[in-house]
Amino acid sequence: MRTEVASLGEFGLIDHLTKNNDIRKAGTLLSVGDDAAVIDQFGRQSVISTDMLVEGVHFDLMYTPLKHLGYKSVVVNLSDIYAMMATPTHITINLAISNKVSVEALEEFYEGVYAACDKFNVDLIGGDTTSSLSGFIISVTAVGEVAPDKYVTRSGAKDKDLICVTGDLGGAYLGLQLLEREKKIYLENPGVQPDLQEQSYLIGRILKPEPRAEVVEWLQENQIVPTAMIDVSDGLSSELLHICKQSEVGCVLHEDKIPISDSARPIAMQFGVSVTTCALSGGEDYELLFTISQSDYEKVSKNSDITIIGYITDKKEGTNLETKSGNKHALTAQGWTAFAE
Amino acid sequence: MRTEVASLGEFGLIDHLTKNNDIRKAGTLLSVGDDAAVIDQFGRQSVISTDMLVEGVHFDLMYTPLKHLGYKSVVVNLSDIYAMMATPTHITINLAISNKVSVEALEEFYEGVYAACDKFNVDLIGGDTTSSLSGFIISVTAVGEVAPDKYVTRSGAKDKDLICVTGDLGGAYLGLQLLEREKKIYLENPGVQPDLQEQSYLIGRILKPEPRAEVVEWLQENQIVPTAMIDVSDGLSSELLHICKQSEVGCVLHEDKIPISDSARPIAMQFGVSVTTCALSGGEDYELLFTISQSDYEKVSKNSDITIIGYITDKKEGTNLETKSGNKHALTAQGWTAFAE
Secondary structure (H helix, E strand, O other), X not given: OOOEHHHOHHHHHHHHHOOOOOOOOOOEEXXXXXXXXXXXXXXEEEEEEEEEEEEOOOEOOOOOOHHHHHHHHHHHHHHHHHOOOOEEEEEEEEEEEOOOOXXXXXXXXXXXXXXXXXXXXXXXXXXXXXXXXXXXXXEEXXXXXXXXXXXXXXXXXXXXXXXXXXXXXXXXHHHHHHHHHHHHHHHHOOOOOOOOHHHHHHHHHHHOXXXXXXXXXXXXXXXXXXXXXXXOOOOHHHHHHHHHHHHOOEEEEEHHHOOOOOOHHHHHHHHOOOHHHHHHHOOOOOOEEEEEOHHHHHHHHOOOOEEEEEEEEOHHHOEEEEOOOOOEEEOOOOOOOOOOO | OOOEHHHOHHHHHHHHHHOOOOOOOOOEEEOOOOOOEEEEEOOEEEXXXXXXXXXXXXXXXXXXXXXXXXXXXXXXXXXXXXXXXXXXXXXXXXXEEOOOOEHHHHHHHHHHHHHHHHHHOOEEEEEEEEEOOOOOEEEEEEEXXXXXXXXXXXXXXXXOOEEEEEOOOOHHHHHHHHHHHHHHHHHHOOOOOOOOHHHHHHHHHHHOOOOOHHHHHHHHHOOOOOOEEEEOOOOHHHHHHHHHHHHOOEEEXXXXXXXXXXXXXXXXXXXXXXXXXXXXXXXOOOOEEEEEOHHHHHHHHXXXXXXXXXXXXXXXXXXXXXOOOOOEEEOOOOOOOOOOO
16 A cells, blocks of 8 residues: 555644654653654753755755855754744754765855854754765754743643734745746846845845744743744744644634735735735744733733734634635645645 | 865865854853764753765665664664763654655654664654655754763773774675675566575664664663773774874774674675775774773673774874784775765
């Protein structure tokens, strides 16, 4: 019998393969199924997350500067650590490279890695570099620390909690569409130089995302403890559904509240997609999505970097999107599933 | 300018790329350049190691059962943790898979992963599964614990220390040659069924290596603290040179003392290679190579799993192999460098 991986989808596959995963250690506080795992080490807690980036699947070297790629490889992992309300401290990097990659290219990649380490105050402590028969593959593991039991999972959202998101959404998706369009034009007419200067915000969103470290710090300083948190790597819709599923709750998401950058609207129009679709299904924005108790409303509303976009309901109400015209639709996950085509 | 990665070699490349790697955290006790990194977390110490296995470079799915591959992916990382005299506790696994891999194939792979977790009492706590345009790529990170400052690095070997190795060497290399030969025969005559029953020891060495957990425990129980330790993944010669370089010492290795299994000799003869070459340059044996002070000689000599194969000298004596005929040769690293051809 042969079951195609695509028939389960990415999350279905992980659930399937880890359903028999035993926990043997008393110190394993949180295992597979959140942004990061939490292990108790001698009474203090560490957070661990890991991610893989594959050439041709997650990035295209034709328009991805290697320095940006190095930076991004690190920060997408740090984002997972921040999404636990933890502080990243160390990373390891494994690389598989084909012989078309030169030492100079790797130096550029590592420049980006070190820039991220500098900016977020983490140490690179190990890794493996090996050859690949095709393509550039990057695997990063990030370790962080958190005060005992102060980590925030995906599973604590409660009925009537408010749903918050940082920054704006959909930009990374549109940045990618711009790069893909320019690549096509370039391949057809190598003489035409792309002019993406005006779109630097959207391009930056996909090539050099920034994890929301400062929001985590702000929440900590203001003693706001989110009830659930996740980072937006696959699209708002998919991430909110993760929180609802793991917290066993429903939600109402207000379409008109979803934060969209001004640069996104005209470009979405050019591509004939709605900015809401970009935000819901685009992914790669690396913003933080979290829920707070209503009692924290006043404090949170003072931070202009955070937008309240809806509220949590009882599970039986389902997971809903309330459109600008006032209609309710069931939310569906259409994130960038790595396997569906 | 373009510098080929091959011109630096694997270790030269890592040195080159990490020469500007700053250590920012007081807790980073040991960084890039040993079997694993050591970080101080709240006064207790954690050990972290990571490794990548690439289809077509590190394994051939034509003769590697997926269950063995899952097992091996875990244990090669645990071996690095043991080589620090630490105890592994947790692992994460990232996989990149092409669409030729079915759910059933992944189930087999994970059976091996869980078997290793069970046997060595570690928890699988996370990972990422993504698609690959070609080939199966596995990246594992292992975390372990060690009592404060009880870890053993590569850099503590002292003049007159004894050089010890566990088990026997060269078997994995010969096992691989057998599998490669059978593959060739099969590709030429698909009707011929390979009969490798008699060579199960050598085949097992390459397909299902076992880390030397019990030797680490035995050393701990007997209060023997090696002065330096490394696991044999690239061949005895390369590993011993790592210890000598990082400890700033020389060595004399006695060819006639290198432990070779009885099954290895006739097969080495068939392939026309010397068993010494297999041990020195073969690699993948995952035995432990370590140095001890002479005062521990009596205790260590009681363990039949450990062989004393030479001694450490002053650096100016150089790194030498004393052959069976009594000649001295300079030791050279000819491990499986991932880039040299």
